[in-house]
Amino acid sequence: MRFRFIILLFALLYFVDIGACQLSNEPIHVTANSNVTITFFFPSPIIKLVKPSDNFIFKYKANSTMGTLTARKGPPSNLTVITENGNIYSFTLTYETEVANFTFILSEDQAIGTIPLSAIEKITGKTYTDVKERLPDNKVRDTSYRQTSLPNNTNYSEVKIEAFRSSAKSTKIQDKTKMDKGLYDVNKKDYYGIFCENNYVQPPKIKDASNTVNLIKVQLNNILKDRSELYFVLEIKNNSEIDYKVKRLRFFVKSRKNNSKLEIEQLYLYNLFKTISAHSKNNLVFVSKKFQLAADQKVYVLLEEEDGQRSVLLPLDIVDEINRI
Known part of the structure; x- marks a missing residue:
């Protein structure tokens, strides 16, 4: 009896349109934390x-595909983002002193669901003709997507999630390579620039990591x-x-052992001024490939004046x- 009740409840939730995640x-x-910006x-x-x-x-800015996240110490939370092609993305958020991933390049493959075109029109104020140009062909023409009209009084801050059809898994596998190809793979310099822009101002976290010569401090x-x-x-x-x-x-x-010196290859240099004015400062980022150090090795930074x-x-x-x- 209990098993039949659970099945009945599941079916009821589905048909009253409380959307299920794929x-x-x-x-x-x-x-996230307060010291870095997640993009x-x-x-x-x-x-x-x-x-x-x-x-x-x-x-985020209007009509932008990019958003940024920072955090203060506090309890975990969640974030839901709806995009103009109808996709819904869900995130769980926690504050951590150490951040594992600074950049998320998302594909449609990672959405948890979609909303109907009528809901997109309600949010954006655009007509269906305007919106469909931003929709993939399969979402405009494929009638097997379960999209239903929402009542006019729908609270879109609590918009319900529509389920993707399970057969989308085959498309997901076929398109995985294509979807995984993000900005990092296409244009690393642009990727480096965006990452640096979001992180070039940092409070000092490393002890004994400065030197001053003739009032010039690095x-x-x-x-x-x-x-x-x-x-x-x-800085x-x-x-x-x-x-x-x-x-x-x-x-x-x-x-220290053999006094050998090896220059670290610069992949990207962000925001180094040509001239640093008197009584001013310059925050910048030097990007290199990941490397390891032996116990007897040190890194040296050389700033040369023209x-x-x-x-x-x-x-x-x-x-x-x-x-x-």
Whole structure:
């Protein structure tokens, strides 16, 4: 009897249109804190949010496919994002001091469900003709998607999730390679630039990581890892009365045993000024491939001045920091 009741209840919930998530698409788990910005790239513009609790802040601009998330210490929460092609994305959010993933490039494959075109029109104020241009062909023409009209008094902040048909799994497998190809694979420099823009201002997290020469201070504030790259977050302060013209910035690894020196290849350099004005500072990021250090090795940062004598060499004893991330 109890088993029959459970089956009946499940059927009732389905037919009164309380949408079920596709079983293979669980909410995406995201960790965040106040020191880094998590960036999301959606395949279609964001049109609606079900916001998380106040300790999580999600921002986006109108007609944008990109959103950003920061967090203060507090309880876990959840975020729901609806995009203009009707997809619904679900995220579980937790505050953590260490963040595992800084960038999420999402595909339609990762949506937990979809809303009907009538609901999209209600949210955006656009007609069906306007919206269908942003919809994949299979969602416009495939009538096996269960899309029903919602009442006019629907609260769209609590819009119900429609289930994807289970046979979509075969399409998902066929298109996986195509969908996995995101900005990182297509244009790494653009990817680096966006990541750096969201993380180039960091509070100091590494001890004894600064050096000052003639009132020019170079400081390493943090080291971040994303995918197979390291991001060295730096700050240069010109506390002198004279502008500082930058010639170049270089990174080296040097061994104490044999005094050998190896220059670290620069993949990308973000926001290094050509001239750092008197009594000002410059926040920047140096990007390199991930590498490991031996116990006797140090990293050296060399800031060289153009036509001047105020070059700064910053030695960094960061074996533990480099090898554990």
